Amino acid sequence: MKDKFVIKPKKTQSVTMTIRIDNEINEKLDELALKSNRSRNELINMSLRYAFKNLEFEDVN
DSSP, X not given: OOOOOOOOOOOOOOOOOOOOOXXXXXXXXXXXXXXXXXXXHHHHHHHHHHHXXXXXXXXXX
């Protein structure tokens, strides 16, 4: 038999998590999602990436 049906383990590229956010943030996300035609999830990921790239950590010692 020449052709094989090969199955490889699925690589996880994301993690599902539950968070609590303020109503005001949720409303803003919904508004931006409608305006940008992007999902709330995509906007949250974009926002977190931006925050991590631009954050400055101050040690309180």
